[in-house]
Amino acid sequence: MRIVEDVKLDYKDVLITPKRSALSSRSQVKLERLFTFRSYNSWFGVPIIAANMDGVGTLEMDAEFNKQHCMVALTKHYSDTKLIEHFAKKLDSTIYSMGISDEDLQKFDNVYSVVGNRLMRVCIDVANGYTQSFVDFIKKFRDRYPSVVLMAGNVVTPEMTEELILAGVDIVKVGIGPGSVCTTRKMTGIGYPQLSAVIECADAAHGLKGHIIADGGCSVPGDVVKAFAAGADFVMLGGMLAGHKEGGASPFGENKFYGMSSDTAMDLHNGGVANYRASEGKTVEIPYRGEVSRTMQDILGGLRSACTYVGASELKELSKRATFVRVTQQLNNSLSTYEI
Numbered sequence: 371m372r373i374v375e376d377v378k379l380d381y382k383d384v385l386i387t388p389k390r391s392a393l394s395s396r397s398q399v400k401l402e403r404l405f406t407f408r409s410y411n412s413w414f415g416v417p418i419i420a421a422n423m424d425g426v427g428t429l430e431m432d433a434e435f436n437k438q439h440c441m442v443a444l445t446k447h448y449s450d451t452k453l454i455e456h457f458a459k460k461l462d463s464t465i466y467s468m469g470i471s472d473e474d475l476q477k478f479d480n481v482y483s484v485v486g487n488r489l490m491r492v493c494i495d496v497a498n499g500y501t502q503s504f505v506d507f508i509k510k511f512r513d514r515y516p517s518v519v520l521m522a523g524n525v526v527t528p529e530m531t532e533e534l535i536l537a538g539v540d541i542v543k544v545g546i547g548p549g550s551v552c553t554t555r556k557m558t559g560i561g562y563p564q565l566s567a568v569i570e571c572a573d574a575a576h577g578l579k580g581h582i583i584a585d586g587g588c589s590v591p592g593d594v595v596k597a598f599a600a601g602a603d604f605v606m607l608g609g610m611l612a613g614h615k616e617g618g619a620s621p622f623g624e625n626k627f628y629g630m631s632s633d634t635a636m637d638l639h640n641g642g643v644a645n646y647r648a649s650e651g652k653t654v655e656i657p658y659r660g661e662v663s664r665t666m667q668d669i670l671g672g673l674r675s676a677c678t679y680v681g682a683s684e685l686k687e688l689s690k691r692a693t694f695v696r697v698t699q700q701l702n703n704s705l706s707t708y709e710i
Contacts, residue, residue, distance in 0.1 A: 378566040391681035396674040407540040415439040421608035422467035436463035457485040512538025526562035528574035535580035548587030550609035551629040572601030591672030599692035614662040628653035
């Protein structure tokens with residue numbers, strides 16, 4: 371046993387200090403970015419991803435996010451037929467999500483055999499990205515499909531970020547336990563403060579010409595800003611996108627949002643929680659929030675405004691222009707700054 375004495379921070383622990391800016395309007399800020407990945411593929415758009423959760427990673431959400439030039443990681447639970455029909459639309463926003471079982475691989479093989487290069491982005495998603503079986507699956511998948519853009523996780527440490535990239539991952543998902551309906555930290559005591567995880571994993575990934583997704587912990591547009599300022603290439607959102615029409619929510623009924631390891635999700639997709647494990651998610655009722663385009667306007671508007679406050683004319687400049695000031699109590703009762 372050992373204790374890491376260094377202070378680790380969440381989004382709530384910091385603010386970003388303003389700086390002189392030559393920008394006169396938020397409209398001058400460019401949020402779209404061009405990414406070139408280790409697999410030699412590229413993508414151009416606004417690097418926000420809807421999470422592969424029920425009520426968020428839906429086909430309808432994908433159609434709307436395609437208009438926003440963002441991406442959607444579809445839930446794992448659509449049938450082969452539904453997925454094949456959807457990929458026929460050739461949307462530039464779609465990410466295929468899967469686990470690491472033999473059945474998951476067979477399903478992907480079935481879909482890919484029909485849609486081929488229309489399926490170019492894949493998210494291999496597990497709760498614990500530290501298992502050897504996960505790394506072995508990544509290597510096997512990359513050998514089998516060398517040309518797809520491969521996202522995988524979740525992890526929270528630089529060493530595992532590097533291992534996944536060297537195993538063939540283009541974009542590492544970073545975050546264990548910060549999500550609004552995730553109870554992993556309460557149930558297991560495992561986790562890592564999300565802002566520090568993003569800073570440290572981004573540094574590790576960028577040294578290998580890899581990328582990261584900040585996954586979880588954002589509850590307001592300012593948190594999205596902080597994630598990008600900390601070095602995240604992409605930000606994945608779940609709770610902020612729940613309760614919308616495109617996710618299946620209704621103004622006339624009860625709308626529930628739940629973690630994908632919750633009792634609700636396990637009952638729906640797996641016939642209940644297995645007797646060797648515990649639920650690591652919760653279910654909450656949420657209000658109907660209408661069309662997701664309104665929420666996206668708030669998120670993207672917040673990003674543009676933040677960029678004007680620090681003088682970043684493009685989103686990719688935000689991390690270079692950001693200085694974080696800690697606002698939570700410290701042992702020496704003084705404020706500290708962190709240049710990114």
